[in-house]
Amino acid sequence: MNREQLLPQLFGKTWKPTQSAENFFLGSGEVGTEAGAETVQVIGTAGAAEVGVDLALAMAGAVLDTMRRHPGRAILFLLDTQGQRLRRRDELLGLNGYMAHLAKCVEIARSRGHRILSLVYGQAVSGGYLTTGMMADACYALADAEIKVMNLPAMARITKIPLERLEALAQQSPVFSPGVANYRRMGHLLEVWQGDLAACLGTALHRPLEDDRRSALGRERGGRQCAETVAERVRAHA
């Protein structure tokens, strides 16, 4: 799905764009909830955007701007990103520092009462996803979206494990193969959205807030059998 199809499904005619570039967009829309209409601030990437220094800075600026101008308003990341920009220039400037800065902005917004949600509607790849959508209180994706660290051929090259071997194992193991269903089993995605997307968003806006419980969810869903137990053992070790 592209953003032109997505935005009307989420917000109908209430969508008000404030910035719209090829790979980046900002705006707000209204969502009907049990408590009446609620305005949501959108920070979006589009066209499989690569996240470089400039885009990370722009998104961080948008989070800070929302805190200043709309205290407490929910922030929704709508994501389609191929990951971090693979350029020497961006590394020279400290791309990881810019991305970490974006994560800090999101954390501060959360601490000031902004609900943070994210929806992957295209693709979401490693560095482009970590400090944006993965920072949300609750993470969602459309069923036909794709989430991954890298594709299997690249993974085969780097790990020196034959591609055929990885492809065969991918059928039975959710742990390294790309896919929304696998990230749901890992406990990362709270839900996969289908059907009435405005209703899905309305429900998400009123879920009770809780601490990060993705490790527990990963265990319940069978995707990550160890994470919660191991973390608990470290917490409790005498």
Next chain:
Amino acid sequence: MSRSYYEASARERLAGVVDAGSFHEFVPPAARVTSPHLAQLDQPVAFDDGVVVGRATLAGRPVLVAAQEGGFLGGAIGEVHGAKLLGLIERARTERPAALLFLFDSGGVRLHEANAGLVAVSELIRAILRARRDGVRCLGLIGGAGGCFGGTGLIARCCDRLVMSEEGRLAMSGPEVIETARGVEEFDSRDRALVWRVTGGKHRYLLGEADRLVEDDVDQFRAAAADLLDSEAGLTLAAVEREHARLQQRWQRFADCDDAPEIWQRLGVDNPAEVPLLPLDQFLAVADGCRSAP
């Protein structure tokens, strides 16, 4: 006697950085907590899954500490490795040590368990920032042979303070990854001097990405970490806004630079070509006069 931090193992670094004999490990190798995902790919496991976590004292004060072993799958973060770090960070929120110390040596997400690794990295970023909001002081040391890349490069920059050696490397994508994707003209990963100019400690210090630069010596890392036990800690809107202004200014000043010496020249380094050759004390004398403060 000086000991190379770069060449030491995770356990050797850890033993040298904290007070002698003070380290007490949580979920040690004897507990046999290993990755459940490596056997299906015929990969050997490590009884600590490439990370050592526990409590110790530093200059007599209590710290919680983690050290990644770059010699095991590049120190990369999988499900168990990540969970050990996560448990340690959560523990710090209740125990309130003088610092939470990370001895980073890691290429990022472990591809053999990529999805679990990616989710773990995101949990660690959230947990560190949450702990910092509570005032837990998070300090990172970077000087291991594996460097600090990918998701671990993000985690590191979420800490309050970073100590690096010139030999330490800190970045998002590793040079090999960029070369594979964009060609050798974009980034020649075998050009060691280029790799160190772009990702190494001297550049990161000049840029304001690292707070301290020390020799490749375990005792110097120890001294710097001890010194930072009284540094300001916390995560506030005001601090994040200041960082935003700094990063914006960096982008405006250096966006058209292609190599590090151009940046150093604009910062005011008189003889940028000499920077890679300067001994640490001479380098600091030059750098402290003109670098961007973190």
